[in-house]
Amino acid sequence: MDRISVIGDAAIEVIAASGLRGLTHRAVDRAAGLPLGSTSYYARTRAALLELTMARIVVLDRVPPRPGGLAESIAGYVSDALGPGRTRMLARYELALEATRRPELRAQYDSGGATIRRLAAEVLAAAGSAEPDRHAALVVDWMDGTIFGVLAGASAPPSRAALVTSAREVLRGIGVG
Template structure:
């Protein structure tokens, strides 16, 4: 993913992967014969790694608004600061999946995990419309992440404290639209 982040998908070649991994020439082509297979393997690895991240978020026992906002902020902060290369690769792969229909189902499975996570957060808030609130949460997170790693804010991405305030504002607005328990 670092290779895609630094060189784009055009830079993802068997030779480049071998060099970046310190492998003898031809090693990568043994496991992924074609460039299409190399991209597919990358997408699968991304899906597996992101699944581990999401499961850790879902394992929290405490689902009050403050805790959920903190988890969303920490997830977003990690994506921006620690996983910047993964996010850049994800955007490259998203664009490639729009051009190559055979990649779309695999890329969409990666996205489905994020949607499930966002629905879990919305349900934990008591959302009457978890699907819509999940879309709002994804739009916020994707927008902040994209702006912070590839957009105008990449020179000065938000701090964890800023993300906590922003996530709390969004989730508070969603919770305010939810029915109150009687």
Template sequence: MGLIGDAAIELIAREGLRGLTHRAVDRAAGLPPGSTSYYARTRLALLELAIARMLEHDDVDTAALGDGRPEDLADAVAGFLHESITAGRARTLARYELALEAARRPELRAAYDRAGGRLRERAAALLRAAGSVEPDRHARLLVAWCEGVLFEAIAGAGTATPPGRAELVTGTRDLLRTLLPT
């Protein structure tokens, strides 16, 4: 199902949700016709499968953020952001497409919110390990800041000049200084 999920993510990023069909996923994944509909019978199931696959990728990517030591956290978060803007650009773009769809379709909202909740939980754990006195609140701020940086670089007015890794490290350090005790 990873192959189907990855193909769905790429299609969403390239063509938007209108381009996402079971047949298109079959073609993109190089599968026989009908393969995708065997695993995801409905469009909702296909959207949920794409979200689940993004969550699998996020789990791998956020595991690489380390143990939350303050001196390493800014570099790790900046690396995650840089990867999301560069090599992971398609997945980030697909995430925004799915976010908008979840805003319009309550039946998709739960799957999307589960994925976001996992990311906030990971951020809270990292911030707790780094010494945050309010890790849940600070995680919400960190994730919101990251989402803003990513949106600006992927779909906003900053797409022509997305931030480089050094700029992301500096910005992340600035933010973490306001959240963590010195």
């Protein structure tokens, strides 16, 4: 793994554990197990560190469809986001809120979201969606809402089977599946 990815992963861990107030170059160096000063070599400012972290989240969010059908693939992504990907999602939501106050981060956050929605639209178009862009927004919003609700404590974590059932219902609602 390259150094920038290591720094991005460590920054995600720091944000998930300590929020944005805990995000410092030194904290990232420690979390990554790197010599002090390493993070500031690649991201001189806090803004640059936030941008590097956001870019890493977008890379990690770009997962290919899984075997077993579209509903199973969607459920797998949500399940992973609630399990092994939990820290990434916590960091992403922290950065989403920060983006409401920082126009430079907002542009990057929106661009990353557009990339994910475009990829979802391509998958849905291949599955027969009549309106893939609109349907991608609906599916991604359902996924995000489900993930956020569980991470924020508003909902209990659903089982994998429940996620597959819900994904099938969403897909049927948009005429896919």
